[in-house]
Each structure stands twice: as structure tokens, then as C-alpha cells.
Amino acid sequence: MRYGESVFDILYLVFAICSGIVILKKARNRPQKLMGLSAVILGLGDSFHLIPRVLNYFVDADFTAALGIGKLVTSLTMTVFYILLYYVYIGYYEVKENKKLTILLFVLLAFRFILCFLPQNGWLQNSSDTLFGIIRNIPFVIIGGIMVLLFFKHRKEKRTFKNVWIYILLSFLFYIPVAVAAGLLPILGMLMLPKTICYILLIVAFIKEVKTEKI
Numbered sequence: 683m684r685y686g687e688s689v690f691d692i693l694y695l696v697f698a699i700c701s702g703i704v705i706l707k708k709a710r711n712r713p714q715k716l717m718g719l720s721a722v723i724l725g726l727g728d729s730f731h732l733i734p735r736v737l738n739y740f741v742d743a744d745f746t747a748a749l750g751i752g753k754l755v756t757s758l759t760m761t762v763f764y765i766l767l768y769y770v771y772i773g774y775y776e777v778k779e780n781k782k783l784t785i786l787l788f789v790l791l792a793f794r795f796i797l798c799f800l801p802q803n804g805w806l807q808n809s810s811d812t813l814f815g816i817i818r819n820i821p822f823v824i825i826g827g828i829m830v831l832l833f834f835k836h837r838k839e840k841r842t843f844k845n846v847w848i849y850i851l852l853s854f855l856f857y858i859p860v861a862v863a864a865g866l867l868p869i870l871g872m873l874m875l876p877k878t879i880c881y882i883l884l885i886v887a888f889i890k891e892v893k894t895e896k897i
Contacts, residue, residue, distance in 0.1 A: 684739040687875075691732040694878055698725030701885050708892050713773030719771045720766040724881060727759025750808035754798060757818070758776065761794050764825050767850075768832070774891075787828065790821040797821070797848035811844045815862050842891045846884065853880035 702721030711717040729750030740747040768787055772779050797803075797818035801810060833847035856877035862868045 684760050688736045688739055688758060690875065691736055695725050695729050695732060696883065698701050698722075698728070701889060705888055705892050708888075709766065709858050710892075711773070713859060716770045716773065716890065720763050720770065721888060723759050723766065723887050724763045724885075727756050727763070730757035730759075747806050748807045750805035753808070754803070754805045757798050758795060758820075760793055761822055761825065762802065764822075764829055765791055767829055770777075771829070771836075775839060781798060783828070786812050790825050794818070794821040794825075812863060812866060819858065819861050821853060830854075840896055843887055848886055849880045849883045849887070853877050853884075853895075856880065 698721055702718045702723075702725060705718030705721060706715060709718055709720075728787040731749065734745045734748035737743075738749065765787060768784075771777070772873055780869045800814075800818075803809075803818065804811060820866050830847050830851045833843065833850065837844045859870045860873050861875070
């Protein structure tokens with residue numbers, strides 16, 4: 683189990699970061715640059731959690747604090763990822779920015795950051811308080827719900843991104859049980875595998891869009 687998970691995690695990080703860099707180099711417009719940037723941020727953010735997790739399997743050392751801080755960093759970068767995805771949506775579909783929606787998203791982002799930095803999270807102890815796990819994820823889930831609705835609304839307009847709303851929706855459906863109850867039922871952590879696959883599919887959609895534009 684540890685070998686399979688470790689190989690998957692490492693391959694995912696390499697794929698996300700390298701794909702993001704390639705997209706940035708090949709990007710021909712702002713939405714594509716944001717796609718590349720979001721992929722890099724996603725990969726780098728997840729590395730803070732996944733690398734200590736892999737090391738914890740094979741190195742005889744205490745990774746409690748590293749794993750907790752890694753979860754904090756990942757929580758923040760995942761939120762930033764979806765804010766960037768919002769701007770990808772605006773540029774990709776060439777829609778007029780809704781100022782009220784933008785303000786709402788940044789307010790949710792601020793609340794998410796504040797909640798993540800509160801001591802009740804117990805990051806240094808890598809503890810999992812179920813109630814606070816629910817509270818800190820409320821603004822994040824709302825952001826995700828907004829992204830699902832936005833991309834669902836335009837799903838028929840461009841083929842490359844037609845399934846993006848599904849990837850986002852599934853990623854949250856897999857993530858929520860882990861964030862809320864993995865501390866009580868560790869086996870739920872296995873849901874992070876399909877969640878990660880959803881992110882990979884998102885990045886693949888970014889890659890396809892860049893290739894399509896070049897053709």
C-alpha cells in the first residue's frame with residue numbers, strides 16, 4: 683500500500699508542476715497563463731503535504747509537525763487554485779466579470795485563510811478536530827460550489843472544458859469526507875486518490891486547451 687501510494691503521489695506532483703511549467707511556456711493568452719500558474723501552485727502546495735507523507739513511510743523520524751503544516755499549506759493553496767480558476771473561467775469564456783461575485787469569492791478566501799490560521803486547527807500536532815474541520819471548510823466548499831455552477835453553465839460552449847464542472851464537483855465530494863471525518867475513520871483517507879485524479883483530469887484539460895490553441 684505504502685509503495686503504491688508513494689509512487690502515485692510522486693508522479694502526481696511531478697506531473698502537476700511540470701505540466702504547469704510547460705503550459706506557462708506555451709501559453710499564448712492570459713487564461714492559458716493562469717491555467718499554468720494554477721497547476722504549478724496546486725502541485726507545489728500539495729508537495730508540502732505529500733512529500734512528508736511519503737517520507738513518513740520510509741524514514742524513522744517524527745513528521746507530525748511537517749504533516750500538519752503541510753495540510754495547512756495545501757488548504758491555502760487549494761483555495762487559491764480555485765480563485766485562479768475563477769479568472770480562467772472569465773478569460774476562457776470571455777464573460778464580463780461580476781464584481782459582486784468577485785468580492786464574495788475574495789471574502790470567502792479571507793474567511794478561509796483566517797479559519798485555517800486559528801490555533802484550534804492544531805496543525806503542529808497534526809490533530810483532527812471534526813467540528814473545526816467542518817467550520818474551516820465551509821467557505822472552501824462554497825467557493826467550490828460557485829465554480830461548479832459557473833463551469834456547468836457554460837459546459838456546452840467549448841468542448842475542451844465541457845467536463846470541468848464534473849471534475850470540480852467530484853473532487854469536493856471526495857474531499858469533504860476526508861476533511862471532516864478522516865480523523866475518526868482513517869480509511870476515508872483513501873478518497874484522496876480519486877480526488878487527486880480529478881485534479882489530474884483538470885490539468886489534462888488545461889494541456890488540451892493549450893494544444894488546441896496552437897493548432
